[in-house]
Amino acid sequence: xxxxxxxxxxxxxxxxxxxxxxxxxxxxxxxxxxxxxxxxxxxxxxxxxxxxxxxxxxxxxxxxxxxxxxxxxxxxxxxxxxxxxxxxxxxxxxxxxxxxxxxxxxxxxxxxxxxxxxxxxxxxxxxxxxxxxxxxxxxxxxxxxxxxxxxxxxxxxxxxxxxxxxxxxxxxxxxxxxxxxxxxxxxxxxxxxxxxxxxxxx
Amino acid sequence: xxxxxxxxxxxxxxxxxxxxxxxxxxxxxxxxxxxxxxxxxxxxxxxxxxxxxxxxxxxxxxxxxxxxxxxxxxxxxxxxxxxxxxxxxxxxxxxxxxxxxxxxxxxxxxxxxxxxxxxxxxxxxxxxxxxxxxxxxxxxxxxxxxxxxxxxxxxxxxxxxxxxxxx
Numbered sequence: 001x002x003x004x005x006x007x008x009x010x011x012x013x014x015x016x017x018x019x020x021x022x023x024x025x026x027x028x029x030x031x032x033x034x035x036x037x038x039x040x041x042x043x044x045x046x047x048x049x050x051x052x053x054x055x056x057x058x059x060x061x062x063x064x065x066x067x068x069x070x071x072x073x074x075x076x077x078x079x080x081x082x083x084x085x086x087x088x089x090x091x092x093x094x095x096x097x098x099x100x101x102x103x104x105x106x107x108x109x110x111x112x113x114x115x116x117x118x119x120x121x122x123x124x125x126x127x128x129x130x131x132x133x134x135x136x137x138x139x140x141x142x143x144x145x146x147x148x149x150x151x152x153x154x155x156x157x158x159x160x161x162x163x164x165x166x167x168x169x170x171x172x173x174x175x176x177x178x179x180x181x182x183x184x185x186x187x188x189x190x191x192x193x194x195x196x197x198x199x200x201x202x
Numbered sequence: 203x204x205x206x207x208x209x210x211x212x213x214x215x216x217x218x219x220x221x222x223x224x225x226x227x228x229x230x231x232x233x234x235x236x237x238x239x240x241x242x243x244x245x246x247x248x249x250x251x252x253x254x255x256x257x258x259x260x261x262x263x264x265x266x267x268x269x270x271x272x273x274x275x276x277x278x279x280x281x282x283x284x285x286x287x288x289x290x291x292x293x294x295x296x297x298x299x300x301x302x303x304x305x306x307x308x309x310x311x312x313x314x315x316x317x318x319x320x321x322x323x324x325x326x327x328x329x330x331x332x333x334x335x336x337x338x339x340x341x342x343x344x345x346x347x348x349x350x351x352x353x354x355x356x357x358x359x360x361x362x363x364x365x366x367x368x369x
Contacts, residue, residue, distance in 0.1 A: 062357070065304035069356040072347035073251060077360055112277045113251060116310075117303035119280065121357075128361040 006170050008177040016174065020167035027159045030152055033094065037149045040093040041142055048138050051131050058131075062124050068117045079108045079118060080125050085133045092141060095148045100137035103130050207327045209236035213335060218315045222342040229339055233332065241329055248333045250314065250340040262333055268293075268317045272310065304348065311341050 006012065069076055083106045087098035105126060110118055209232065214223040224232075234242050248265065271293040279299070282289035289299055294313055298306045315338065322334045 059357075063350075065302040066353040066357055067348040067350040068304040068307055068353060070347055070349045070352035071307070071344065073344050076356060080360065110280075112273050112280075115307060116276055116279060116298075117307055119283070120303040125357070125360050128357075132361060 006173055008174050008181075010174075010178065013171055013174040013178070016167045016170040020164060020171065023159050023163045023167060027156065027164070030156045030159065034149065034152050034156060036093045037095075037145055037152060041145050041149065044138050044142050044145070048135055048142075051135050051138075055128060055131050058124060058128055065117070065120070069121055071115065071117070074115055074118060076118060076121050076125075079110070080122050080129075081106045082129055082133070085136070087137055093145060093148075095144055097141040097144050098137055099141075100134040103133045105129070205236045205238065206241075206329060206332060209233060210327055210331055210335070212236075216335065216338045216342060218312060218341075219345065220342060221346055222339055224339070226336075226339055226343060229336060233336075237332070241332075244329070245333060245336060248336050250337045250344075262321070262330060264321045265318075265333065265337065268314070268321070272314070307348075308345070311345055315341060 082103055084104040086101040086104060088101055089096060090099040091097075092099075103126075107122060107126075110122070212232065213229070216223070233245055237245065248262070250269070252269070275289075275291050275294040278291060279289045291299070295309060298309045301309055318334045318337055322331055325331045325334075
């Protein structure tokens with residue numbers, strides 16, 4: 001609006017009033033959206049932290065026996081790998097994101113001559129991989145929500161710093177100009193009337 | 203016979219839990235030099251991880267029986283776990299049921315070691331003693347491969363491969 005030429009007309013004043021009205025109505029909605037997005041992001045961040053704690057707890061629980069995973073007789077990597085992370089589309093705070101569902105694993109069948117520790121290792125690895133996959137999905141959700149948050153904040157700034165003040169200024173200026181024009185018209189009319197009276201008297 | 207005596211005298215003694223004083227390859231090389239072709243061929247399929255080789259041949263019946271019993275007990279532990287019941291072990295010590303995976307493997311290997319004691323009892327400078335030596339060397343080699351640091355690396359490489367790549 002800055003630098004833009006204002007049309008000093010009643011139509012323009014009505015248009016600016018409409019812009020102001022819409023902006024004042026939209027601003028609280030965007031502010032609520034901002035709050036909702038921030039709250040959702042915080043909730044997701046807390047969930048990530050919870051999952052990280054579980055991962056750490058599992059790691060600590062496995063610490064007394066993790067040495068067995070270096071068994072020269074077994075290549076544990078051959079027993080398990082992630083085939084696919086399964087997700088579903090959901091709307092979180094108005095943003096379409098992928099929600100973690102499960103992990104599809106490739107697990108090699110364990111034969112009778114396979115050492116027993118492989119069973120425990122596969123269970124541990126599956127759990128850790130599932131938790132990490134969930135974190136991956138949640139991280140992506142945060143990324144998308146933060147993108148939306150930036151957009152919403154930009155809109156709030158636009159309304160607070162540009163649209164609302166500009167519309168108010170425009171309404172005030174147009175009002176003043178229209179008032180001035182009205183006074184001028186009245187004054188001119190009075191002058192004309194006075195001049196006509198004087199001419200009649202002369 | 204003299205070759206067996208020479209071979210067994212030249213090999214360092216083994217104790218459960220020690221770092222293997224020689225490698226399997228060194229042992230095989232030494233055995234190849236000292237044993238007859240027939241004995242060496244008999245020694246080759248002897249493996250602590252397999253009751254029988256790919257052709258179904260068993261190095262020694264008592265060793266084959268020990269490994270079969272072990273597999274049966276391992277299978278019973280797995281079945282019992284799946285069925286959520288207490289396993290009914292025939293040979294392995296009961297302690298393996300509640301031990302953590304590392305301790306369990308150590309207990310199993312200790313059991314194998316003790317079983318080999320029984321198999322070897324009274325066998326001095328015999329081919330059985332050579333076979334038992336090879337099996338014990340395999341046990342020590344496996345036991346010695348357990349390392350907390352390497353185990354953690356293996357776990358990390360499976361559960362967090364991308365992170366490892368970044369590092």
